[in-house]
Amino acid sequence: MPERTPSQTVGPYLHIGLTPGRYGVREIFGPVVADAAMPGTHIRIEGRLVDGDGNVVPDALIEIWQADSQGRYAHPADGRPVASNSFRGFGRAPTDDDGAFFFETVKPGAVVSPNGVMQAPHINVGIFARGLLKRLFTRIYFPGEPANASDPILSLVPADRRDTLIAKPDAKNPSLLRFDIKLQGDGETVFFDA
Amino acid sequence: MGGEAGAGQGPVGLSRGPRKANPVVERPVTARDDQEADAMEDAYSRTGNAVDPPHLFPDYKGTARRAPSRPLIMIPQTLSEITGPVYGHSDVGPEEADLTKQHAGEPQGERIIVKGRLLDERGRPVPNSLVEIWQCNAAGRYIHKVDQHPAPLDPNFTGAGRCVTDENGTYQFTTIKPGAYPWRNHANAWRPAHIHFSLLGPSFLTRLVTQMYFPGDPLFPFDPIFNSVPDPKARERMIAKFDLDTTKPEWALGFVYDIVLRGSNATPTED
């Protein structure tokens, strides 16, 4: 049996290959996961990535993977048709000079878990950067969501760290959510191993 | 290894019980010890991940303030993890695999062919899967605005390529051999020549970004990124092999580089 190829960092020049638009290469991925025609509750997620010193991380890449508003994934292991042919459930965004990123999408529906318990709506997040030798994996959950209390993944997280996984509502704009990511130290975001 | 969760870290009780919700693996639950039962119920193997570098690797200075300090929380593999982005032949044009033909003229340097197969840990090909690469030019300079290395840019070279694996998991790029380049990790630090590779594979769990190195590079012993991989045999799997059969007479040297992703425990089905 062949053995796995090890992970290596994306390094500081990742944009050339992964978000190449500024180098004159057509982009096939971007921060817009759902266009206006997509059924569901449209949301914008904004966040900032900071390191263990609280400094912004301006050279990272954030990827998200999510279900449609009915909890269906655009993937054969799910098998159910998603709400729109144009919905692929995947987004990719570089952080900017302020460590900031955003995605425009729809709120996903609840997703089934291996023992049949429904998972609360959530978005899987992958983080790549110089200084990260392998991807970090976390999840965005939604504020004020009653299903969070019984979510089988959140329940594995110590109670005092769960808030790092729950996006913050915006006081004025109900479609805007904040999800800041702290790589290390006080308030460190919870990262998963699956 | 800094900040890694061990196999016993965190509760994993969720994954017990019949898997009626999982469309990929359906197995009866029988009496086993906990660890074995959990391993049986994973859709994707976890053991192969031991080849990866730790998050914190002090010789690579960039990890010091970016590596998580808390252990990762082990979670079961749900539908959210065993699915993943599906991109294929309709997303990428065949010309995108030739990095020597993106400009009016030809780039400087040694023309090479890099080809290989995308496989899983069971040795099965991973077909119709996106491969993205990026690299510096023959002089060791990236087109990237942040790269300050005083080596020439090449107006005929961007250094970005993409392709999709065929039904046998095979991919192929034409490019030029990248140069070594300096970085500021430590005194007189140079990266061995490499091409960055990004793979999606069939699920969120198979996502991999790695670097392909060239055989016989004298910089290997001094490079903390290459040496962050703990097992020397695993490091060797990041080094392409020169291949005379891939080499095109009067045209380009050929290198073969197979890439192995996490393997699904599921019996493959036709879809």
Ligand SMILES: [Fe+2]
């Ligand atoms: Fe590089």
